[in-house]
Amino acid sequence: MKTSGFTLIEMVITLIVGSILVLGIAGFVDLGARGYSDTIERQRMQTQAKFVLEKMSREIRHAVPNMFSNNLVTGATDCISFYPIVTSGFYAVSGADIQFVVGDENITAADLSSLSMVINPTVSNPSSNVFALSSVSSANDLFHLTGEANNLVGNSVSRRHYIYNPSGKVSYCLIGQQVQRLVNETNRLPISNQGVTGNLDYSTATVQNNGGVHINLNFSNEAGDESTNFHQNVQVLNVP
Missing domain, CATH: 2.40.30 (Elongation Factor Tu (Ef-tu); domain 3)
Known part of the structure; x- marks a missing residue:
């Protein structure tokens, strides 16, 4: 009477091949998951940057013309101040x-x-x-x-x-690698996450041009291994 089945060598070979397939599939799934996570993180960073730039631009465009300054507040590395x-x-x-x-x-x-x-x-x-x-x-x-x-x-x-309002001066400042909005140099409100660097400058009006605010901000992700730079010029629309 003959019996059929797997030999030990066949079972070992099957286990090895199966393990290779499982590891390959796991690596593929992990790669896809990391790609999705990176995409979400990148989108979050882009959305945050757009929000910060849009909020700053809208307020700057509706500020009293020429009454801008770059005076620093305590703890800030860069500031732009104005009166709405x-x-x-x-x-x-x-x-x-x-x-x-x-x-x-x-x-x-x-x-x-x-x-x-x-x-x-x-x-x-x-x-x-x-x-x-x-x-x-x-x-x-x-x-x-x-x-x-x-x-x-x-x-x-x-x-x-x-x-x-003479007591309502608004300032946008870079404090601790974070964009913060201040009113009369107090009431600090963070409008971004950590990891933001750059500079904020104001160019005074000339005969040929209105005053303008130059925004140069670099946004980095939480891991610090990826960053995006945004450079935007905002013209102060109101003129004397």
Whole structure:
């Protein structure tokens, strides 16, 4: 009577071949998993960078023109600071008074009382043409600054004015390899993860060009083995 089955050598060879196949499949699966993980991490880094650049660009484009600075706050390696426009409009000189209108038809004199108005700003911290609105009055849809025309040095070509909060200066800073948003150099709010380096610069306006903010940021992943550099110029759209 003959019996059939596997010999020891056949079983060993089968185990070896099976192990090779399993290791090959496992390596293929691991490669695919690592590729997927790297893609997700890369997408996360790109999405974060786009959010940071878009948020900064939108605020910069709607800031008081020329009132930008690169003054550092404590712990920062780079900063860009500016004053967001609360509202704006046009003004006229009437005798010794300055009369003006604003774009927001619902705003009142009480709403403006804690704000300041600037006309034709040319530096980050102007010493002239800045008017506190604590004593502003209104009548017939016009706002009045009594006796302030004598303090007006020069005029805006387009008779534009900008109203802002003097206690609401916004700064974007690189602190500890992280982009943070600050209000009046406090209330720090991180808007990126760790691993961000670069620089933030402001170019003053010239006869040919408006002022512009140059953003050069390098975003690295958590492992630190991959990075992406973003370079963007943001023009300050508002002009005196």
